[in-house]
Amino acid sequence: MSAREFETFLTRIYVDAGARARFRENPRAEAQRAGLSDEECAALENADFVGLEMAARSFARKRQLKRKNGFIFSIRRFLRRFFADR
Amino acid sequence: MEADAAEGVVVAEADSMTAFHDEVGLGWRSDLAAGIFTHLDRIDLLEVIADDFFGAPRREVHALKTLSSEVSVVLHGVGMGLASSAPVETKHLENMARLIDQVRPQFWSEHLAFVRGGGIEIGHLAAPPRTAATVEAAAENLSRASALVGSKPIVENIATLIDPPGSTLSEPAWISGILASADCDLLLDLHNVYANGLNHGYDPKEFLRQVPSARLGVIHIAGGEFIPAPDGHQRLLDDHLHDVPDPVFELLEEAAAISPNPLKVILERDGAYPSMDCLLAQIEQAGQALARGRARHNALQEVLK
Numbered sequence: 001m002s003a004r005e006f007e008t009f010l011t012r013i014y015v016d017a018g019a020r021a022r023f024r025e026n027p028r029a030e031a032q033r034a035g036l037s038d039e040e041c042a043a044l045e046n047a048d049f050v051g052l053e054m055a056a057r058s059f060a061r062k063r064q065l066k067r068k069n070g071f072i073f074s075i076r077r078f079l080r081r082f083f084a085d086r
Numbered sequence: 087m088e089a090d091a092a093e094g095v096v097v098a099e100a101d102s103m104t105a106f107h108d109e110v111g112l113g114w115r116s117d118l119a120a121g122i123f124t125h126l127d128r129i130d131l132l133e134v135i136a137d138d139f140f141g142a143p144r145r146e147v148h149a150l151k152t153l154s155s156e157v158s159v160v161l162h163g164v165g166m167g168l169a170s171s172a173p174v175e176t177k178h179l180e181n182m183a184r185l186i187d188q189v190r191p192q193f194w195s196e197h198l199a200f201v202r203g204g205g206i207e208i209g210h211l212a213a214p215p216r217t218a219a220t221v222e223a224a225a226e227n228l229s230r231a232s233a234l235v236g237s238k239p240i241v242e243n244i245a246t247l248i249d250p251p252g253s254t255l256s257e258p259a260w261i262s263g264i265l266a267s268a269d270c271d272l273l274l275d276l277h278n279v280y281a282n283g284l285n286h287g288y289d290p291k292e293f294l295r296q297v298p299s300a301r302l303g304v305i306h307i308a309g310g311e312f313i314p315a316p317d318g319h320q321r322l323l324d325d326h327l328h329d330v331p332d333p334v335f336e337l338l339e340e341a342a343a344i345s346p347n348p349l350k351v352i353l354e355r356d357g358a359y360p361s362m363d364c365l366l367a368q369i370e371q372a373g374q375a376l377a378r379g380r381a382r383h384n385a386l387q388e389v390l391k
Binding site for chain 1: 143145170172200203204207208210217219220248249285313315316317321323
């Protein structure tokens with residue numbers, strides 16, 4: 001098991017509410033299902049579950065904000081180009 | 087008598103600050119543009135988010151070049167994922183290299199974070215497990231970034247609401263390991279240190295003493311908000327939407343007291359913008375904290391002579 005796969009596992013529980021709920025329910029089983037080592041499973045069993053929930057919510061808000069700002073940014077850029085061509 | 091003493095301190099502070107050539111600036115945000123241009127005489131440097139200009143029309147990059155001819159500009163990256171076990175995307179590094187070539191900033195900086203895993207974007211900066219493996223991976227990414235961009239970034243510590251699972255190293259040990267392995271300098275975000283200290287139970291001042299002060303060149307200051315935690319307690323969210331709290335100015339004084347290098351301090355504000363006077367007052371407070379720290383630094387040097 002590599003550090004990269006551990007990061008992939010963390011990413012999944014940060015962004016996927018279902019994976020996070022399964023992880024909270026049974027951390028070792030969810031980590032084992034992802035193929036993580038015994039040592040990594042043990043580390044995840046002692047995870048900061050309060051922080052996990054808060055971080056996941058914070059990341060979700062950031063993604064939402066990025067989507068919103070990205071849309072506004074694209075519209076602004078389009079309007080600038082549109083009027084600059086006239 | 088008291089007034090004289092106070093005046094004396096101010097003179098000493100001014101002398102020590104001049105000696106170190108410390109600078110205090112502001113994060114560039116288009117919403118603040120009018121206020122920034124009106125008060126360029128009170129802002130030593132501007133930090134621009136590099137990612138906002140990747141793929142931007144030529145006109146916008148030209149505006150940034152014009153800005154950099156008026157005031158010192160530094161570029162700050164937010165999406166590279168330098169501390170990821172996966173290699174940084176080549177396209178991202180090429181974008182940074184192109185922008186640096188066009189803008190010629192004083193330096194560029196990036197975060198010690200991972201931002202995606204298995205092709206999934208997290209949407210923000212996440213703290214990787216603090217291990218020997220991620221120290222090595224970050225050093226490899228920094229070496230690659232340095233080769234492709236043509237210069238090394240100054241690397242920044244991040245705030246994290248979760249104590250990163252799987253960590254075997256303390257945060258200062260992990261950061262120090264990366265700085266040594268990659269031979270990089272440190273951008274120390276003092277609100278991140280303050281927030282992590284409160285959220286994960288360590289003393290921020292002790293943290294400052296555990297990172298190599300000789301590598302410290304740039305500092306971020308910002309504010310945040312206490313938010314309720316599911317366990318009924320609170321944690322401090324580093325949202326950059328609030329004024330810089332007093333403990334962060336105290337940490338800035340500590341940093342100035344221990345750093346042997348000239349410091350560049352950037353005030354970060356990402357929204358809920360107050361008046362320009364309020365931001366300028368925080369810039370001034372930062373200058374005063376630096377001066378107090380430098381006076382202590384100089385006094386200690388005198389004793390050690």
